[in-house]
Amino acid sequence: MIRERPATPVRRTVRSVRPGLLAAAALAALAAAMPWLGVSSYARTLVYYTAYFLTLGQAWNLMSGLTGYVSFAHGALAGIGAYAAVIALNAEWPMAAALGAAAATAVLASLVIGATSLRLRGTAFTFATLFFQELVLLVVRKLRFTGGPGGIVLSEILPVWLPHVMMMVLAGGASIAVALLCRSRVGVRILAIKNDEVAAAAVGIDATRLKLVLFCASAGLAGLAGAAHGLFAASLYPDVLFSVDVSLVALAVPLIGGVATAAGPLAGAVVYVGIREVLQSIAPGLHVTIVGLLLLGVVMFMNEGVAVAIGRAAARWRGHGGRQRARAAAGDD
Amino acid sequence: MSLTLACQLVMNGLVFGALLGLVALGLALIFGVMRVVNFAHGEFITLGAYATFLLVTRLAVPPLTGVPVALVLGALAGWFIQRTVLSRVSGRPELEVLMVTYALSVVGLGLFSQGFGGDFRSYAEGPTGNLRLAGVVVGWRSLSVLIVCLVMGALTLLLVQRSRTGLGLRAIAQNRDASAACGINVPRSEQLAFSLAVGLAAAAGALVSLIGTTTPTVGHEWVLDGFVVVVLGGMGSITGAVVASLALGLIHSFASYALDDSWARILTYLLLYLAILVRPHGLLGRRAEL
Numbered sequence: 254m255i256r257e258r259p260a261t262p263v264r265r266t267v268r269s270v271r272p273g274l275l276a277a278a279a280l281a282a283l284a285a286a287m288p289w290l291g292v293s294s295y296a297r298t299l300v301y302y303t304a305y306f307l308t309l310g311q312a313w314n315l316m317s318g319l320t321g322y323v324s325f326a327h328g329a330l331a332g333i334g335a336y337a338a339v340i341a342l343n344a345e346w347p348m349a350a351a352l353g354a355a356a357a358t359a360v361l362a363s364l365v366i367g368a369t370s371l372r373l374r375g376t377a378f379t380f381a382t383l384f385f386q387e388l389v390l391l392v393v394r395k396l397r398f399t400g401g402p403g404g405i406v407l408s409e410i411l412p413v414w415l416p417h418v419m420m421m422v423l424a425g426g427a428s429i430a431v432a433l434l435c436r437s438r439v440g441v442r443i444l445a446i447k448n449d450e451v452a453a454a455a456v457g458i459d460a461t462r463l464k465l466v467l468f469c470a471s472a473g474l475a476g477l478a479g480a481a482h483g484l485f486a487a488s489l490y491p492d493v494l495f496s497v498d499v500s501l502v503a504l505a506v507p508l509i510g511g512v513a514t515a516a517g518p519l520a521g522a523v524v525y526v527g528i529r530e531v532l533q534s535i536a537p538g539l540h541v542t543i544v545g546l547l548l549l550g551v552v553m554f555m556n557e558g559v560a561v562a563i564g565r566a567a568a569r570w571r572g573h574g575g576r577q578r579a580r581a582a583a584g585d586d
Numbered sequence: 587m588s589l590t591l592a593c594q595l596v597m598n599g600l601v602f603g604a605l606l607g608l609v610a611l612g613l614a615l616i617f618g619v620m621r622v623v624n625f626a627h628g629e630f631i632t633l634g635a636y637a638t639f640l641l642v643t644r645l646a647v648p649p650l651t652g653v654p655v656a657l658v659l660g661a662l663a664g665w666f667i668q669r670t671v672l673s674r675v676s677g678r679p680e681l682e683v684l685m686v687t688y689a690l691s692v693v694g695l696g697l698f699s700q701g702f703g704g705d706f707r708s709y710a711e712g713p714t715g716n717l718r719l720a721g722v723v724v725g726w727r728s729l730s731v732l733i734v735c736l737v738m739g740a741l742t743l744l745l746v747q748r749s750r751t752g753l754g755l756r757a758i759a760q761n762r763d764a765s766a767a768c769g770i771n772v773p774r775s776e777q778l779a780f781s782l783a784v785g786l787a788a789a790a791g792a793l794v795s796l797i798g799t800t801t802p803t804v805g806h807e808w809v810l811d812g813f814v815v816v817v818l819g820g821m822g823s824i825t826g827a828v829v830a831s832l833a834l835g836l837i838h839s840f841a842s843y844a845l846d847d848s849w850a851r852i853l854t855y856l857l858l859y860l861a862i863l864v865r866p867h868g869l870l871g872r873r874a875e876l
Contacts, residue, residue, distance in 0.1 A: 321681050359762055369863045376623055377862055379684065387810055388855040391848050497806075501692060508685060542696030549689035552682055553675060 273516075274429055281425025288414035301417055301485065303526045304424035308478040309499070310518035311427035316471035317504065318512040319440070320464055321447040326366060326382035327475045328499030329389045330359045334476030334495060335483030336399055339407045342484075347544040352480055359452070359476025360469045362389070367468045371462055390495040404490035407483070417484035427474055432515035443467065447513075469477060481567030498541070505544055509551050511558025590721040592860030595839045601797070603729045603835020604735035608790040609812040610827040611742055612783030617821055618759035619779040621680075622672065625687040629694030630660050630784045634791025635800040636702060642709045642795075649712035652792040653734055660788025664781040672780065673773065691806075698802035706799040731793045738789060739828065742782070748826060748843070766819055814858045 284304065294401050309331060324396045337358040341351035362385075367434060370381035393399045434440045445453040446460050454460050460508055511517025529548070532540045555562045589850050609631065616624045637659055638652030667690065675686050713726040746752040757765040766772045787805075794804060815834055819826025834854065841850035 321679070323681055324683055365859065376680070376684075376821070377817075379623070380813055381859065381862060383813065384810065384855045384858055388852060391852050391855075395852070464621055476714050497695075504685075538700040539696065542693050542700060545689050545692030545694075545696055548692065549671070549686060552685045552689060553671070556678075556682055 261418065274432060277425055277428050277432070277515075281421050281428075282346045285418045285421035285425075288417055297417065299526060299530065301420055302529075302556040303522045304420045305478060305485075306483055306502050306506050306525055307424045307518055307522040308427050308481075309475060309503040310419065310510070310521055311424070311431050311515075312471045312478060313503040314431060314507040314513065314518055315316070315427075315434075315474065316464075316468045318507050318517075319434075319443045319447065320467060321510070322371075322378045322464065322468075322503070324382045324468075324471075325379065325500050325504070326363075326385040327471075327503035328388040328497070328501070329495055330363060330472045330475040331482065331499060332361050332387065332393075332489075332491075332494040332505070334479030335486070335489055336393065337406055337476070338480035339436070339483045339487075339489055340398065343405070343408050352477060355475045355480035355483075356473040359472045359479070363468055363472030366464050371464045386495060386497070386500060392489055393491045393495065399491070400489075402491060404488060404494075406489075407487040411484055411487075416481050420478070420482040423474070423477055428515050428519065431518075435515060439463075444513075478488030501541075501544065505548050507558070508548060509559055511560040514558070514560060517558045517560045521558070521562075524559060589662070589875050591843075593720075593722045595843055596836065597724055598728075599836035599839030600832065601732045601735075601835070601863075602838055603832040604732050604739065605790055605793055606808070606811055606815060606835055607739055607828050608735055608793075609808055610831050611739060611824060612786040612817045612829040613809075613812050614819065614821075614824045615746070615755070615779050615783045616804060617816065618824065619755050620676070620776050621688060622683050622782070624666075625684070625809075626690035626694060626813065627784070627787050628805030628807075629691050629698070629792035630663065630787040631794060631805030632694065632698050632800075632802060633663065633805075633809050634660055635795035635804055636698065636707075637788070637790040638795045639707050639709065639800050642711050646711075649792070649796050650730065650734070652795070653738075653789050656788040656792035657785045659789075661781040661785035663788070664784025665777060667784075668780040673776070676776070695806065697804060702802060704801065706801055708795070708799045712796055715732050727797055731797055734793060735790075736792040738786065742786065742823070743828075745782075751775075751778065755789030759821050778824070785795035811854065814854055817858060 284300050287300060298346045309327060312330075313324060315325045316322065318381060334355040338351045338355040342348070346354065366378070366381045366385055370378040394402045399405065434443075442453070442458050443458070445458055446463065450460050479494075502525065506521035507513075507518045508521070509524055510519065510521025524547075525544070528543060529540060532543060536543075551558065557565075597869070605845060611628065613624060613627055614628075616622055634652070634656035637656050638649060641647050641652050641655060642649050670688065671686060672683075675683050715726050715729045717724045717726060719856055746755060754770045755778070756763065757768070757770055758775055762772065764804050790808070791805060794800070794808065798804070811834065815830040816827050819828070819830035837857070838850050838854060845853075
């Protein structure tokens with residue numbers, strides 16, 4: 254977990270990396286094995302959506318969380334990935350090629366935004382992403398090979414476990430990649446850009462290139478998440494795929510959980526799916542409003558996110574408990 | 587293309603551009619004075635549209651009375667939100683303020699969707715009939731919208747460019763700290779700017795309900811075009827926003843005629859990408875502003 258205060262002992266973060274990564278990999282493997290463990294399809298769907306939102310959230314985190322350049326386009330990038338994968342599979346491409354096409358199309362699409370606006374600082378990038386969603390929706394509804402406003406259907410019937418396993422692999426892989434990136438030298442460079450881009454450039458960091466590479470990686474990941482979800486959903490409707498909701502998920506998940514951390518989006522995805530499930534039975538229409546209020550509350554009062562806030566509360570609780578408990582906790586490590 | 591047809595398209599473009607101008611004027615004012623990109627602006631357009639719809643269908647008042655009502659309602663809502671939310675986050679990093687207005691927009695969208703459902707709503711009351719001038723047919727409905735927009739736009743420009751209060755607003759836009767040091771009440775000016783801008787958005791919403799259909803996302807669609815205009819006009823430049831609105835209205839009108847509405851919108855957004863690429867600081871904006 255990257256902290257802006259240099260006072261954090263470095264050794265401890267390094268030591269805590271490996272068990273965390275192992276736990277993440279084990280969790281992803283367990284979740285991926287769900288179709289064979291006799292779990293109810295309801296529980297499996299919940300886990301699936303948690304992983305889908307987690308992957309989208311990590312994709313957003315990779316660009317916007319780390320650099321501070323807010324993107325509203327990740328829903329659209331995922332939608333592009335979904336379309337590319339389904340169109341490729343309908344054209345009898347092998348699965349690997351279809352997934353490759355999904356990632357590549359999303360990366361190419363992201364270059365439209367990146368090339369025009371990443372040279373600039375501040376709001377230009379955010380604006381460019383904001384219009385992107387609308388632009389893609391309009392274009393997809395117009396083109397013939399995307400099925401126009403009626404959308405397209407995946408002609409091949411895939412086994413149920415396939416999109417599930419894919420999504421788990423993506424979610425686990427993305428989380429581990431973000432965790433590793435945060436601790437690498439590149440991660441430090443990115444942090445420098447976020448804190449002060451002019452100063453970062455002055456010490457020789459090529460900010461524009463780094464931002465562009467990150468945005469492409471982030472778009473590719475979003476495209477893959479969209480592709481896996483396209484196989485899960487099997488029928489794509491442009492108005493659903495390119496609705497504001499998906500982009501909202503992509504940024505709400507890391508913001509609620511904790512921006513620029515690897516664990517934050519996991520907490521955010523669990524909270525998000527939980528809220529959605531609870532509200533669906535109590536007040537189905539209020540889901541968007543509640544998520545908005547939650548987002549507002551988190552940004553205003555808990556701007557590091559739920560995960561960091563809980564961690565800090567736990568640390569404080571440990572501190573109040575006197576030395577004995579602290580020593581006991583240290584001994585557990 | 588015959589001359590009458592051209593006049594007709596120009597007229598349509600002006601109506602669209604003038605409405606857009608009211609929206610963009612508010613966005614530019616908020617960005618100029620508060621340095622805030624107000625993503626929630628569209629929800630206030632929707633607020634004005636639904637308020638007018640309810641007034642006309644429930645209380646049977648003429649639709650144009652919805653304009654002052656929406657203006658006041660919007661100004662009050664803006665004042666409340668500025669007091670309770672935005673004043674608390676002023677001075678925070680750009681990303682956080684951006685997320686706050688975005689979250690407000692999501693809350694508004696959710697409330698309107700829940701309260702009114704996805705139905706398209708419109709009403710037949712209000713000015714009817716056409717005005718014929720040398721072959722150009724203009725509906726009284728559109729014409730009244732154009733006139734109200736021009737009057738409100740002119741009054742706002744007068745307030746900002748000619749009055750003492752407006753001088754304070756422009757001073758803050760130029761240099762916040764120096765203005766505060768000169769005795770300009772910055773928090774109160776911010777409140778005024780936000781209330782005024784949001785009031786204008788709600789009034790524009792009242793007019794939108796008159797010439798179009800009202801849905802929970804109607805404001806969202808308008809505000810996207812509003813952002814195009816604000817970026818093209820140079821962030822925070824009020825004159826730039828007005829000029830760009832009228833230009834976009836005309837482009838949209840002609841492109842809609844030559845192609846269709848969707849292609850006209852696609853063209854608009856592509857134009858924006860091109861503009862960001864070629865002139866990143868907007869058409870009239872100063873270099874340092876973006």
